[in-house]
Amino acid sequence: MIYKNGFVFCGGRLERLDLEVNDGILTRIAPHIEGEGEDCSGKYILPLMADIHTHGCLGIDFCEADKGDMAAMDEYYLSTGVGYHLPTIISSPKKDYKGIVSGLNGRKLRLEGPFFAPVKKGAHDEKCLCLPDMELIDSLGGSVAMVDIDPTLPGALDMIERLEKRGIKTSLAHTGATYTQAMEAFDRGCRHVTHLFNAMNGIHHRESGLIGAAFDRKDVVVELICDGYHIDPSVLRMAFRLFEGRVAVISDSYKTMGIEHSGCAKLPDGTIAGAVKGVGQTCMNLIKWGIEPLEAIKAACVTPFKAMGIEPFEIKEGEKAAFVIAEGCGALKTVIGNNIYK
Numbered sequence: 001m002i003y004k005n006g007f008v009f010c011g012g013r014l015e016r017l018d019l020e021v022n023d024g025i026l027t028r029i030a031p032h033i034e035g036e037g038e039d040c041s042g043k044y045i046l047p048l049m050a051d052i053h054t055h056g057c058l059g060i061d062f063c064e065a066d067k068g069d070m071a072a073m074d075e076y077y078l079s080t081g082v083g084y085h086l087p088t089i090i091s092s093p094k095k096d097y098k099g100i101v102s103g104l105n106g107r108k109l110r111l112e113g114p115f116f117a118p119v120k121k122g123a124h125d126e127k128c129l130c131l132p133d134m135e136l137i138d139s140l141g142g143s144v145a146m147v148d149i150d151p152t153l154p155g156a157l158d159m160i161e162r163l164e165k166r167g168i169k170t171s172l173a174h175t176g177a178t179y180t181q182a183m184e185a186f187d188r189g190c191r192h193v194t195h196l197f198n199a200m201n202g203i204h205h206r207e208s209g210l211i212g213a214a215f216d217r218k219d220v221v222v223e224l225i226c227d228g229y230h231i232d233p234s235v236l237r238m239a240f241r242l243f244e245g246r247v248a249v250i251s252d253s254y255k256t257m258g259i260e261h262s263g264c265a266k267l268p269d270g271t272i273a274g275a276v277k278g279v280g281q282t283c284m285n286l287i288k289w290g291i292e293p294l295e296a297i298k299a300a301c302v303t304p305f306k307a308m309g310i311e312p313f314e315i316k317e318g319e320k321a322a323f324v325i326a327e328g329c330g331a332l333k334t335v336i337g338n339n340i341y342k
């Protein structure tokens with residue numbers, strides 16, 4: 001099969017190229033390959049993406065998932081162009097975490113909470129919040145890849161330093177932290193900010209808070225939810241300029257992703273509870289809203305992997321085909337070997 005005339009993200013660049021796939025192997029990449037094939041004019045051909053902040057899909061929250069759910073969820077993520085996803089667990093009762101780990105069938109997870117203060121709890125249940133607790137992390141037996149934490153809590157800075165030394169990533173989240181408090185957390189080893197602008201103080205001209213600290217620390221990656229509901233497109237354009245090269249697009253999906261196709265999930269009191277659009281769809285939104293295509297694509301295909309210390313997927317000759325065909329309206333088709341998901 002030949003995929004013709006697509007804008008291919010390959011070797012760190014976007015180029016109009018043809019791809020030839022034989023028996024599931026990407027056998028050739030060239031400006032022009034003779035023969036008939038699928039016309040991809042006006043479409044992007046991208047490596048598989050990452051979603052490092054996602055709570056579920058298809059009506060299933062990762063807190064509720066069992067081993068039988070995981071295969072269906074994996075296939076859904078692939079159908080949206082996501083080759084790596086990090087199950088993200090909202091603040092839960094301490095007694096529930098071991099069961100949640102068991103349901104994930106050996107998958108590494110991310111803890112978004114419970115180490116938050118009530119002041120910026122967002123959709124988290126206040127009854128589940130607690131102070132930093134290394135015993136909880138230890139009880140989960142090496143299954144934790146990332147921990148979100150409010151750096152203003154007693155013991156938070158020590159926890160950040162201990163986790164980072166173990167190789168567990170930390171991220172500042174759901175916090176009223178000042179500029180100075182955020183900088184102290186970055187000095188202890190944290191290099192990540194959860195869903196920038198959401199559940200944190202906005203910028204004030206005399207106190208720029210976590211946003212200003214993240215801007216000043218050029219080694220920090222910031223997440224953005226790019227569904228158009230959590231953050232206005234004008235602010236997304238601003239953020240991509242301020243944080244050039246260190247934005248990670250995330251879904252922060254609610255479990256109804258894949259069932260609901262517009263809007264966002266909300267609690268009964270109107271609090272935004274999560275998104276229903278995946279990373280692939282929102283990456284195309286960014287391009288539609290005026291973000292440079294190369295920057296939007298890197299934010300979905302490169303930066304999230306690097307933030308987790310994982311090698312990104314690449315489109316390379318001689319290897320198994322693994323790419324997603326995307327167009328401006330957000331329609332996606334994923335090619336993996338001989339399998340096509342859409």
